[in-house]
Amino acid sequence: MSPASPPVFALVDCNNFYASCERVFNPRLNGQPVIVLSNNDGCVVARSNEAKQLGIGMGVPEFMVRDTIRAHRVQVFSSNYALYGDMSQRVMETLQQFCPDLEIYSIDEAFLSLSGFRSKNLSEYAGTIRSTVKCWTGLPVSIGIAETKTLSKIAGGIAKKTPGGVFDLLTCSDRDSVLNQTAASDVWGIGKARSQLLHQHGIHTALQLCHADEQFIRKHMGIVGLRLVMELRGISCLELEQCPPPKKGITCARSFGKAITQLHEMEEAVSNYVTRAAEKLRAEELAVTTLTVFLHTNQFKEVEQYSNSLTLKLPVATDTTHELITAALQGIRKIWRDGYAYKKAGVMFVGLVPASRVQADLFDGKDRTRSKKLMAALDSINERFGSGTLQYASSGIAKEWKATFNRRSPAFTTSWDELPVAR
Ligand SMILES: [Mg+2]
DSSP states (O other), X not given: OOTTSOOOEEEEEETTXXXXXXXXXXXXXXXXXXXXXXXXXXXXXXXXXXXXXXXXXXXXXXXXXXXXXXXXXXXXXXXXXXXXXXXXXXXXXXXHHHOSOEEEEETTEEEEEOGGGTTSOHHHHHHHHHHHHHHHHOOOEEEEEESSHHHHHHHHHHHHTSTTSEEEGGGOSOHHHHHHTSBGGGSTTOOHHHHXXXXXXXXXXXXXXXXXXXXXXXXHHHHHHHHHHHHHTTOOOOOXXXXXXXXXXXXXXXXXXXXXXXXXXXXXXXXXXXHXXXXXXXXXXXXXXXXXXXXXXXXXXXXXXXXXXXXXXXXXXXXXXXXXXXXXHHHHHHHOOTTOOEEEEEEEEEEEEEGGGOOXXXXXXXXXXXXXXXXXXXXXXXXXXXXXXXXXXXXXXXXXXSOOXXXXXXXXXXXXXXXXXXX
16 A cells, blocks of 8 residues: 555444344344343343334333333343454454454444555445455444545444445545535534534534534634544544554443442452453553542432542552452452442552563562463463353352343353354
């Protein structure tokens, strides 16, 4: 690819991703309304097209649509993140075969740089990508093509409603009407506040935003806003971000399935969260210098309220689970108060440093090489046989506080015990 070739981006987006993942291993669901619920089976986080047509909104609590679910036999699933994460990886690996320059934007979206493919018919190429992803993973995607990332997002939105699943803004003869049909609030990067501001100044569509006065945009939305307008005009300002910026922090926090009233249960929960967060830490080859633990009661219930947090500086940066559990448990015992019903707790690792550059403390008596080997063994066993195969005793066995996923499908692709069975 010559550096002079003008940029072309494709936005690949999986359609109704979580609902589609459920369908891959359960073809009975094809043509039926499917929804997926958030943690504790609380709110709707994904809907198949059929469920959308029934008027089930994004983010609504499950109990509010229970009548619709019953009347139309909507198939309901708890979130199955092991399955979704693995399916996401399969999609991204497939995309990489077609285009090495790729930015994984979210679990179900990626930007591709197609600048080097301009000699090809891009719509056709996108069609091939789309059918290959469908064939290799079973998942439907839609693809939008344009000369900037912002425009490719808009094209992607239209591709979703196009029968072939591909929309190329480069060859579209009436770009103005496309932008005119796109609400300014739907433009990538326009949040609630900005969309209100634009509204007040008579800017309602992407086309109006595209032609907006530069002085005005600069004054009210700064350089970021100006860049966005340029992108709408077809001038590429945002590049592909192929290496994500280093993480600033790792958090693991969950709501409990049932309220916790006993300290030993809280200790179990926190031990589990630290274990998860430490696994992520090691996967990114990082170590942590500071950690925060927090807990709170249910703010939406009329119970006596209490919340607190505590930040601890660790003597030496570490990525070792048992050291982190020890520190977190000290913290949680300090902020624990008897007599409350706790709804949520969590742990946050901040002050992350590369694990390779950990400074040894002169008075650090711990055998670091040994810990390192132990952690490597722990991670590889848990990766091979499923998370939690080996765990610390402080993490507990029964885990009655755990969030409920009563309607979760099996981890078809990541657990030997849950492989789909052919009949
Ligand atoms: Mg999607």
